[in-house]
Amino acid sequence: MHNPQLNRHGELQHLLTLDGLPREVIISILDHAAPFTEVTEREVKKLPLLRGKSIFNLFFENSTRTRTTFEIAAKRLTADVVNLNVSTSSTAKGESLLDTIDNLCAMHADMFVVRHSASGTPVLIAQHLHATGRDHIHVVNAGDGRHAHPTQGLLDMYTIRHFKHDFSQLSIAIVGDVLHSRVARSQIAALTTLGVPDLRVIAPKTLLPSSIESMGVRTFNDMREGLRGVDVVMMLRLQNERMAGALLPTPQEYYKIWGLTAEKLALAKPDAIVMHPGPMNRGIEIDSAVADGNQAVILPQVTFGIAVRMAVMCMLAGQ
Amino acid sequence: MNIRIANGRVIDPARQIDQVQDVFIADGKIAALGAAPEGFEPNRTLDASGFVVAPGLIDIAARLREPGFEYRATLESEMEAAMAGGVTSVAIPPDTDPALDEPGLVEMLCYRAKKLNRAHIYPVGALTIGLKGERLSEMAELVEAGCFAFSQANVPILDNMVLMRAMQYAATFGFRVWLQPIAPFLARGGNAHDGETANRLGLPGIPVVAETVALFTYLQLAKATGVRLHITRLSSAEGLDLIEQARAQGMDVTCDISINHLHLCDQDIGYFNTNCHLIPPLRSRQDRDALSKGLLEGRINALCSDHTPVDDDSKLIPFSESEPGATGLELLLPLTLKWAEENKLPLVDALARVTSESARLVGITKAGHLSPGARADLCVFDPAARFTVSRDGLESQGKNTPFLGLELPGRVRYTIVEGELMYERKTA
Numbered sequence: 001m002h003n004p005q006l007n008r009h010g011e012l013q014h015l016l017t018l019d020g021l022p023r024e025v026i027i028s029i030l031d032h033a034a035p036f037t038e039v040t041e042r043e044v045k046k047l048p049l050l051r052g053k054s055i056f057n058l059f060f061e062n063s064t065r066t067r068t069t070f071e072i073a074a075k076r077l078t079a080d081v082v083n084l085n086v087s088t089s090s091t092a093k094g095e096s097l098l099d100t101i102d103n104l105c106a107m108h109a110d111m112f113v114v115r116h117s118a119s120g121t122p123v124l125i126a127q128h129l130h131a132t133g134r135d136h137i138h139v140v141n142a143g144d145g146r147h148a149h150p151t152q153g154l155l156d157m158y159t160i161r162h163f164k165h166d167f168s169q170l171s172i173a174i175v176g177d178v179l180h181s182r183v184a185r186s187q188i189a190a191l192t193t194l195g196v197p198d199l200r201v202i203a204p205k206t207l208l209p210s211s212i213e214s215m216g217v218r219t220f221n222d223m224r225e226g227l228r229g230v231d232v233v234m235m236l237r238l239q240n241e242r243m244a245g246a247l248l249p250t251p252q253e254y255y256k257i258w259g260l261t262a263e264k265l266a267l268a269k270p271d272a273i274v275m276h277p278g279p280m281n282r283g284i285e286i287d288s289a290v291a292d293g294n295q296a297v298i299l300p301q302v303t304f305g306i307a308v309r310m311a312v313m314c315m316l317a318g319q
Numbered sequence: 320m321n322i323r324i325a326n327g328r329v330i331d332p333a334r335q336i337d338q339v340q341d342v343f344i345a346d347g348k349i350a351a352l353g354a355a356p357e358g359f360e361p362n363r364t365l366d367a368s369g370f371v372v373a374p375g376l377i378d379i380a381a382r383l384r385e386p387g388f389e390y391r392a393t394l395e396s397e398m399e400a401a402m403a404g405g406v407t408s409v410a411i412p413p414d415t416d417p418a419l420d421e422p423g424l425v426e427m428l429c430y431r432a433k434k435l436n437r438a439h440i441y442p443v444g445a446l447t448i449g450l451k452g453e454r455l456s457e458m459a460e461l462v463e464a465g466c467f468a469f470s471q472a473n474v475p476i477l478d479n480m481v482l483m484r485a486m487q488y489a490a491t492f493g494f495r496v497w498l499q500p501i502a503p504f505l506a507r508g509g510n511a512h513d514g515e516t517a518n519r520l521g522l523p524g525i526p527v528v529a530e531t532v533a534l535f536t537y538l539q540l541a542k543a544t545g546v547r548l549h550i551t552r553l554s555s556a557e558g559l560d561l562i563e564q565a566r567a568q569g570m571d572v573t574c575d576i577s578i579n580h581l582h583l584c585d586q587d588i589g590y591f592n593t594n595c596h597l598i599p600p601l602r603s604r605q606d607r608d609a610l611s612k613g614l615l616e617g618r619i620n621a622l623c624s625d626h627t628p629v630d631d632d633s634k635l636i637p638f639s640e641s642e643p644g645a646t647g648l649e650l651l652l653p654l655t656l657k658w659a660e661e662n663k664l665p666l667v668d669a670l671a672r673v674t675s676e677s678a679r680l681v682g683i684t685k686a687g688h689l690s691p692g693a694r695a696d697l698c699v700f701d702p703a704a705r706f707t708v709s710r711d712g713l714e715s716q717g718k719n720t721p722f723l724g725l726e727l728p729g730r731v732r733y734t735i736v737e738g739e740l741m742y743e744r745k746t747a
Contacts, residue, residue, distance in 0.1 A: 004590050019519060098635055118637030119521040120591035127590075128635070145639070146521030182521055209518040210526065 004126050007135070014126045014139040015312050017148035019189040026190060030158050032311035033304070039076065040306055049318045050079035053110040057083045058100075059142070060116040065278065066142050069302070070113045070151075073309035077318075079110075097121070098128050105129075111138045111317050119145030119182075138316040140309075146180050151312060152277050153186030155305040157194065159297055160232055162304065163273050167191070171198040173226050173268075174217075175258065176236030176285055177207045183277045184236055185215075192216040202226035203258065206247045223258050227267045235260055235276040238285045251284045261287045265295065273297045320362045320738060321345045323355070327367025327699060331374065332671035333678075333688030342372055344695040347738035351691055363740065365733055367699050373670050374687050375407025375438075375696035375734065377677040379575060380551065381626035381648055383409070383440075384716075385428065387416025392628035392716040397648065398437035400715035402742035404649035405698030405731040406624075409438050410681050413445040414472035420445035420456045422464035429465045437741060439696070441681050443497060444469045446485050452476035455488055467682050468495035470551065473598045475501040479536060486544040495547045495682075498537050500558060501599070505529035510639045512554075512600040516585040522639060525600050527555045534558050538565045541572065549680060550574040552625060554599035556609035563618060573680055576610050577625035578647055578654040583607065583721055593634045593641040594721045597625075614672060615662055621677040622658075624651040628717020646717035650708065652700060653727035660728060666702070695738040704730035 003020050007013040012025055039045055055074045059067050067083060074081045086100060104112070114122045122141035129137050143149040164170055172191060178184040178201050191199050192215065201212060202220045212219060220226030227233065238254065248254050265274065274286075274296045282288045290296060324342040329352060331337075336352075343350040343359050350356050381401070384392035401409060411428070413419035419428070425442050432440040444466035448454045451474075458469060469489055476482040489496050506529040511517040513524025534550065538561065541548035553559055553574050565572050579597055584604045588595045595601055613619040627644025634641050651673060659669030678687025686694040707726050710718040734742035 096632065096636065116637065118639050120639075121637045123591050124635070124637055144521070145637075146523070148521065185519075185521055210513050210524065211515045211518050214515045215518070 004123055004130070012315055013135065014122070015150050015316065016122050016126060016139065016141045017189065018150045018153045018186045018193070019148065021189070021193065023193050026154070026157065026193060029154055029308065029311050029315060030161060032315055033158055033307040036307035036310040037304065040303065045076050046078055047076060048078045049314050050074065050077035053079045053317055054108060055079045055081050055111045055113060055313070056104055056109045057081060057113045058086055058115070059084065060086045060114070060121070061143070063115055063143070066115065069305050070142060070309055073306050073313060076306070077310055077313060079313070097124070101125055101128060105134055105137060109137055111140065111313065113140045113142050114144070115142040116144050119147035121145070140312060140316065143182055146182050146185070148186050149182040150186050151305070151309050152183050153190045154312070155301060155308040156187055156234065156275060156277070157190050158304045158308050159275060159301050162300070163297060164231055167194040167196050170196050170232060171200070171230040172196055172232040172234065173200040173202055173230045174234045174236065175202045175223065175226070175260065177238050177242060178203050178212060178236065179207045179209050180239065180242070181236050187234060188215050188217055200226050200230070204248065207242070223264055224267055227264055230268045231272055233260065233265065233268055233272055233274045235274065235286050237277060237279065238281055255284050259283070259285055259287060260290050262289050262293065265290055275301055278302070321360060322735065322738065322740065323359070323361035323364045324367050324372050324697070324699060325364055327370050327372035329372045329689065330667050330670055331689040332667050333374070333675040334690065335667060336689070337665070337667045342689065342697070344735065344738050347695055349689055349691050349693045349695050352689065365699065369703065370699050370701050370732055371666065372697060372699050374674040374689055375698045375736065376405050376651055376673045377408040377681060377683060377687050378406045378624050378626065378648060378651055378673070379410045379621055379677045379680055380412055380577070380623040381406070381409040382412055382414070382628065384628055385415065385431070386424070391630050394431055394435055396714070396716040397626070397628065398432070398435050400648040400713065401438040402734045403714045403731060405652050405700060405734050406648055407438050407696035407698065407734065407736050408441060408681070408683060408686060410441040410443055410467070412472040413443050413470060414450060414474065418445040418450045419443070419466070420448050420450070422457060422460040425461055425464040425466055437736065439686070439736070441683070442466050446471050446489070446496065447476065447481065450474040452478060452481055455485055458489060458494055459492060462492070462494060468497050468549070470497035471499065473499050473501065475499070475503045475533065477503055479540070483540050483544060486540055486546040490544050490546040493547065495549055497549045497551050499551045499599070500530045500533035500537060500553070502529045502533040505532060510596060510600065510643070511588060512585040512602045514585055514603050516588050520588065520591060527557055527602065530555050530558045530599060531561055534561045538570065538572065542570060548572045552577050552580065552599055553610065553619065554580050554602050555606045559609060559613050559618065573620045575621040575623050575680070576614060576619050577623055578651055579625065579645060579721060580607065580610055581614065581622060581658055582654060587721060591638045592721065593636070593638050594645055594719045594723065596638055596641050596643045597645060598643045611658065611662070615664060621680055622651070622655060622672040623677070624648050626715070628715055629719050631718070634719050645720045646713060646715045647720065648715055649713055650720060650722055650727070652698070652731060653729040654722070656702060656729040657727055695735055697735040698731060699733040701730045701732055702728065704728070706730055
């Protein structure tokens with residue numbers, strides 16, 4: 001099956017998902033990101049690598065945080081950034097998604113950063129660009145439905161590599177709402193591609209996809225058992241609406257059984273790191289003492305996220 | 320018009336005939352096979368050397384989209400598609416807009432179809448008013464208007480008491496009830512088989528239990544009410560097992576599958592191919608193989624196109640927002656032949672699934688076979704010709720099918736309805 005994000009030469013044309021992305025490409029993105037972390041520490045944080053390029057942030061679903069990180073990354077590369085909150089503009093007037101894309105193409109966009117509540121929307125846009133002979137325009141998936149959040153997955157890989165160096169020796173646990181999580185799918189795809197030998201997911205059965213084990217993970221319903229001896233704990237955000245729909249009884253019970261507390265974290269390796277894609281629900285999936293503790297690397301994740309997004313944009317559209 | 324179809328390989332599944340001979344048609348009926356009846360003078364002789372002469376196909380599920388969805392397809396466009404596909408009779412599900420719940424509406428549809436003078440139509444009436452699952456439709460009146468069975472199409476009834484009463488009422492007259500096994504709450508919000516592909520793509524899943532739980536309920540209610548039950552568009556191996564178990568207990572229940580579920584599985588969704596967004600969802604490879612085997616062994620009674628033309632605007636959107644359905648009238652024969660080819664099944668047995676067996680389900684006695692005196696509905700096709708499915712090559716207004724780009728065997732050369740040559744393919 002043709003992977004829609006690679007061009008005929010196997011090079012990255014779009015970043016749509018980490019599923020099926022070759023190991024070399026993932027490593028190459030992480031390597032590209034490394035020098036950008038230094039840029040962000042400088043007094044003058046700008047590089048001219050995307051000067052003259054127009055990047056459209058197309059957010060069909062609200063997300064201030066992710067949109068901001070993409071905006072900062074693009075601006076640090078000297079690109080022109082246009083933010084479109086599409087949920088409140090043209091589609092509300094009845095314009096179809098691909099009509100919106102065609103119009104923005106006519107404004108000479110070079111790249112679309114897309115967030116949408118329906119799985120596969122960035123893939124649809126990439127396929128449309130290809131079908132209409134506009135392969136010079138790139139698409140970056142900034143999160144689509146439950147499908148993928150590849151830049152989040154990549155910044156997580158960057159963070160793990162930064163703190164733990166070698167993927168081939170690690171035990172990693174992903175905790176929480178895997179069923180609805182695009183972040184979890186991207187993390188699992190990347191971690192299995194990078195050769196993590198012991199990958200676990202921890203959640204109640206209502207929050208695990210029925211065929212999760214085919215993705216190469218071991219499932220645990222008991223958090224204590226699942227956390228035992230791990231090097232990395234990757235927490236997932238629990239959406240409030242999960243209490244509806246009979247998935248969980250109450251936030252209180254969830255916190256008691258699957259919330260990450262210092263006591264449960266003590267079962268992991270002493271030097272284990274704790275990650276979270278944000279925004280956190282303190283007192284639901286994570287205890288403040290852990291979120292603010294010295295094992296948490298949640299803020300470095302955010303910083304690395306800018307560098308990783310700069311690297312992705314450069315690799316797609318840069319000279 | 321008198322037609323002689325010369326030198327064709329005549330296949331009549333109803334009578335297990337498969338031999339090269341002539342077919343003679345007069346007064347809209349089959350006059351004779353083999354030797355010409357006395358005094359027969361053909362107005363036209365069709366050379367069918369190398370071609371198969373078979374009963375016209377009977378498609379037990381094709382949405383022609385009228386009334387209500389004319390922007391997706393019209394009776395005119397879809398009748399042309401039927402002719403190009405060698406389909407001479409179609410059963411029409413009631414999920415039009417408005418639904419087929421009014422005798423007047425059904426009469427009008429039958430009248431429109433008759434005036435177009437292409438395929439014969441056999442409407443399935445709505446089991447409940449507006450398919451809402453609340454009030455019973457006027458079943459006796461609807462049968463008088465032309466309906467042969469009652470169904471809910473893809474809209475399950477929430478209230479099992481209503482379903483039971485609908486079955487009881489239908490059973491009062493011996494009417495057939497055709498039901499799509501969908502447990503509404505278990506299927507709610509899903510749009511792909513709950514399996515590896517849906518998980519990989521992050522698509523909300525529809526578990527197999529959404530089919531089996533509904534099936535179990537339907538079978539129990541059919542047993543209790545004595546209604547003649549037909550299960551439409553089976554999708555899973557476990558569903559077929561349940562039907563088998565009911566039969567083992569002496570229940571007379573029939574079932575069908577679509578060409579999509581015979582050939583495809585959830586993996587064919589690939590990267591969100593909305594042409595594979597179907598109801599029921601494409602299930603696993605194991606399910607598909609079990610359905611193919613079931614059809615091969617006759618445990619699944621018939622194969623249908625489940626023809627559902629959808630406009631491009633409803634497919635060129637994200638998968639979960641896209642409209643389910645695929646066009647299929649013109650692919651029913653080629654995909655039946657492909658299935659026969661892959662399973663080394665004699666043509667006479669394969670064609671039975673789309674002619675004699677489907678006739679039995681709809682209750683058609685005067686067609687679906689080539690006995691002298693039968694209505695002269697025939698399909699003459701070149702079994703050796705192969706073609707690639709393309710948008711331009713389809714007569715249907717719906718160009719959406721998962722089989723686009725695939726090479727398939729079998730090209731219809733002539734379609735004859737009631738003794739009239741209605742379709743002739745000029746080029747090979």
